Amino acid sequence: MKKLIIPFLAIVLGTTSCESYLDINQDPNAPSEDNVTADLVFPAAEMNLASSYGNFFRILGGYYSQQYAHSFGTSNYLDYSQFTISATRSSGTYTQLTSRVLKNLEIIREKATESEDWGTYLAATTLRVFTYQALVDAYGETPYTEALDLANTAPHYDEGATVYAGILAELNDALSKATPSSTVSANFLFGTPTATEWIQFANSLKLKILMRVSKVQDVKAELDQLVAENNFATEDVSWDDVWTNESGKASPFFQEEFATYFGSTQINVIANIALMQTMLASDDGRVGAFFAKNASGEYKGGVSGTNFSTSNTYQSTYFSRPIASYNMPVYLITVAETEFFLAEYYARYGSSSDAEAHYQAAIEASFNTAGATGAEDVYTNQYPWDQANYEKVIGIQKWIALSGVNNFEAWCELRRLKYPEFGSVTGAQIYNVGNDDFKPELYVVGTLYTPIQVNSDLGAGKILQRLRYAESSTSRNPNVPATKPDSAPVFWVQ
């Protein structure tokens, strides 16, 4: 029998070797490691960051800092407006920021290191540092020293201070390697081929990192040096002019909440009465830039902790929605933020007059970003510089300035500066769900209030301090620490 089989085998296998016949397991639809370049990966990493930071983080930041409230009928973010976060809520965002943003930036950094392309290395490092800071600011702790290593599928979480120290060192190292004329691979953020603007962005970011820890660590020396260099971004760092009015190509917050690309639209996000009444009380010109008038041509804010679902009067057309457009920028750091940090720096370590100048410059910059007028009235008449209470004026103005720009940072700064403070009136007093009795007049300008139904694990009169560790991490990694209480502050809160 063998005699007969062998010729058969010879026919089958003789012409080509078995090995090469089977060596076809290269995906024709996917480029491999060797094919891709930093130029090809960079924009993808950027858009992943924009889609999370400019969307999910923006929305929850707005709710947690009482800039946003929930509209009638729908309940998509009702839990946010009650200062609640579940482990599953942020899973997708955590996944995006780690596996898509950080990992792809890591690939760029590896390629840039190999080719000693230090401009690109700085750019990727700056976005990496920005992302890690946001992760710590949101979650308190995150894997860092053991992260991005597939050999270790159960990375330990690092303390926030460890991550901050690490990313600061990374930023310093990257800054030391790049020069303004270093070339940078193609990117959406600046579009220019050199590192000049990336260096400025990195310096602004460094200022943000140092100021964030400035109440719990002595970083005066580093700050002195950085401020003395005075090479900060002179324009808002944002993804601008890259958006098209199409699904998958428009600004992410607009796509998620305003566009009709994904089927029927729902009205979720509206202005919060706290922010709205505060701005209206000072006749702030930014109101119209940040929020739209309601159906009756008025500016109205909703109350945290309800969606007015049983109301006959306070329905979706009653409230003001944020202004959004397909080409709205996704801001990373605005000039106003830098100026506010400088004002705080001078108020703490320098002269009041320098502090006041930067405070005014910050408000001017904020109005400038908003395209509104009337900054001078705000800083001369409504909220003049007050060296004795510098954290309060900065806190309230920062809260307003960031409300239409960068709501996540507003939530961070609320936790750090602790202004605006909670007043004594509660959401339940402002609006009675049972009898549809709405008393906006009870709200005290420049304060926060306890939402109508508030996260019972957090309690009344408190800002949510952190996000619960994401389910996409906790359910797959045995080394995730026990989830901390919602009221446990991140390390930089004094």
Next chain:
Amino acid sequence: MKQRLLCFFMLGMLLIGSAYAQDRRISGRVTSATDGAPISGVSVLAVGGNAATQTDDLGTFSINIPASVTQLEFRFLGYTTARVDVGSQTMVDVQLTEDASALDEVVVTAMGITRQEKTLGYSATKVDGEEIARARNSNITQSLAGKVAGLQIQSSASDPGAATSVVIRGFGSINGNNQPLYVVDGVPLQNNTFMSDGRVNSLSGIGNIAQDDIESMTVLKGAAATALYGSRAARGVVIITTKQGSRGADRNYTIEYNGGVQFRQVSYFPEMQNEFGQGWNGTQTYIENGSWGPRLDGSMQLFGPIWNNQQLIHEYSARENNIRDFLDVGVSNNHNVSFSGVSADGKNTYYVSYSNVSDDGIMPTDADSYGRNTIAYRGAYEGADWFKLSSTVNFATAKTNTVGSFQGTSVIDGLYELPRDVSLVDKKDLSNPFNTPEAYFTPYGITNPYWSLANNYNQLNSKQLYGKLQADIKPIQELTLTYRFGYDYNDYDVKIGTPEIDLDDALINEDYGYAPSNMNQTGNVYARYGRSYELNHDFLAAYDNSFDRFTLAAMVGVNMNERYSTFMFGQTDGLSFDTGFWDLSNGATRSDLSETQSKRRLIGLLGDVTLGFDEMLFLNLTARNDWSSTLPIGNNSYFYPGATLSWLFTELIPKNDILSFGKLRLAYGRTGADTDPYRTMNSYVQGFANGYYGADIAAFPMNNVNAFQLNGRAGSITLRPEMNREFEAGVNLMFLNNRIGIDAAFYNRITSDQIFVLPVDPSTGFTNIVTNFGEVRNRGIELLLNTTPVRTEKIRWDLDVNLAINRNTVLSMPESLEGGRVNVHSFSAGNDAVYMYAEEGRPMGQYYTYLPKFVTDPNSEYYGYRIVDADGQPVIGTEVEDAGMNMNHKWIGGATTSLSAFGLTLSAALDVRYGGGMFSRTKNLMQFTGNGIVTLYNDRRPFIIPNSVQVIDDGDGNITYAENTSPLKLSNSTYQDYFNKFGWGDAGKAYLIDRSYAKLRNITLSYSLPAKWVRSTRLSNIAVSAFVNNAFIWTARDNHYIDPEGTTEGADLTGQFGELYVNPANRIYGFNVNVRF
């Protein structure tokens, strides 16, 4: 390639097509020696020639044989094979005696080898084609339901064209591929499906086989039985033998027509209340999509928005049949014509058939329909006694129109969220704005089902060409060399259209708080074109011989397999024409294009030896080694052996009438499996990012820049093949001259080293890694009881019962997973979530969800009470917990029976599934909308949750309880919240139901016209039948919602999860005619 293929086959057909002159004709009649009754279906074979025929219903036959043939052989299951010398006779009457050592039946086993059933050491269940064709199911696998022990058949939906899931001996593969391999006449078929809008439709494979072409189906369950088929056979094999050319009653050809008409109607519907009407929290609202309003009182009431100063008005009373009235009776029909024959010299056989199926479902219009045409050709030419050439060519074309199951503007959501007082049948006129989204009575995401039917589009067209070319050469009598080329080519196109809704509310005078323009959607067109092929080359050498009391059957072979698939799809949004023009050019704002190709190859070397001793003891050894392109080079070879033993112990005891036949069998086998292509390395994909709700919120190219990012799934260069090990022991017994037969089996199958895409902490930089892990055991027993309680000359009653108990256990999971579990499928919306896990130590498919809290302190007087909050609402845990439900049935069984007398046959098939749970969005929806019967709890008057307590914490950690006194009432929204947010007190369990059911799959009454009437028409047989499919269904007592067979989540493991908006199940009434010439 395709062209070359076609040429090849044309040649094959030409070779086989010629005819030869006849030699002589012999006819006669076959009866039973026991009672003299005619025996139909007896195989009549020319000994030493190739001619063959079968006896008809009167036991008569007619056969043309060459002059050289002097003997005829008569074979029939349960009877001794008889050889009769025919000499020069032209008439031969034969009596067959019942065979105590039955099971002489020949079954087709692996690689097309035929074996006598008695020699098999494993379980092989055969179902005759006649039984499969009886229910006239368009998809033949549905006809297997309840007929084979251990086979779990699940039709993914009752809708025309829906694919069926077939799982043999339980779910073993966590990665979700548990479907068997289908082999038609020795050729493996692809089994492609396409899923969209909650529907899985068949693209090719088993769904395209015409029922009337089937001679028989054999189910091979265990690893020892299937190992020769290689990697894809790890989940069992279904072997389909199609009809070959055969003679007619008194001529050398047969023409047969089989066809009929069917009527579908809805069979199962959620039970709804008829007491309360439109509204929310007990008050009437004009625009709600639910029945939480006041009690229906027959008064005249306005409803819906005010549009152009007009508003709808209707009587506020129950429209009890408002949904049922929307559905209609779907008329379906099927026709099959076959032409079959043998050339006069017996050297050529041929069979040609055409069949047409046209199904229409229960939705008005033919938006839910399925049409299929198949042409089948089989030919064989036996040029000499050492040479045979055979070929088959099958062509099928199918078209499926799907009415999707999804949340939003689907028909089903529009039906289920319709208040009980709103009539639907008067909303057909779509030129009336009140019947379109412009001014429909509710703007909350749902719409008029008539509008949905008219505007949503989902069509699938597919074509399949498959068959084989086979040459058998016998250089010596004992040796057969076979080369077989098998091919299966499939192409398809899919179009899915979602209409644009673009409202400006210009004519809305009052919207009552939520404007119709909130329904706006951009609309899109999705088009996908794909094709795939599979090629198989088999070289086999089979040797059969006997030496004294020993028999030897051996085979060695090589199998080369190549599979390729490709598709391209495009999608465009922002339609210029709102609806109806489903073309990619219709998009204004976006056009996405994407393509995929995938190719895999496999080489297998196989061997099989069966040693028989004294017609009593049979030892079978098999082995196969595969080399797969999908595994890492250098590690891509894997070997798996098998052994079976079969002992006919009744050969040792004297012949008796009590125990006529007995066989013990033992089998152990392994099967290996490879994985999908391109999983051995990391890759990059075109850049994209997701939002919270919207996927691909960023999609490159953007702003004229393209970008790539690392695929979140990490490949592995250390992948090993999956391995199944299975032990099986069984017994076959026949009693009382084969009137009672028992087939029992025990098996233990362990699936290990599963290749799985394992989710990992994204902090690693990846979301998933491809890896080997996990072990799943399926252990169970199967019982098959065949009885013939009555058998006389005129009356025969058969009753077969089968039962299978399978115990599934996940034996191991990777440590990196918290709690040792992995998510198989899940649902989450808002704060609700239901997960289906594979968890270590548990059966696969354990449901987890949020559960209400109870007092757990056994010392408390309130031990076991529900804990409620200050409002009196149940307190729900913050982590998902074991819901105490599992997807697996505790047992499944079936019964088939047939009673024949005086030409009438009454037959029925029952299918029973007991135990297990499933997810049901329909159940939850009935509570959410207030339409379900359960929402009448306490007549919607205030109530306090019975046996509930509130927690009192004194601040020092001392917890006491106080009787709850807070009533839930509609007036403060707590009554409705109790249903909507707290799952009727059950939290996430409000989505879970018992999946038990018993279905009378089919009941048929057929009548064969008396032969003398038939003969007068020159026909040889006329039979008519009437039947009902899914005649009755019994479900668990607390299932007021759905037929648990339905799913929207896929046709395999994920499909077991349950349903989101599955369309209602159907019952079918049918009438059929069979005419044979």
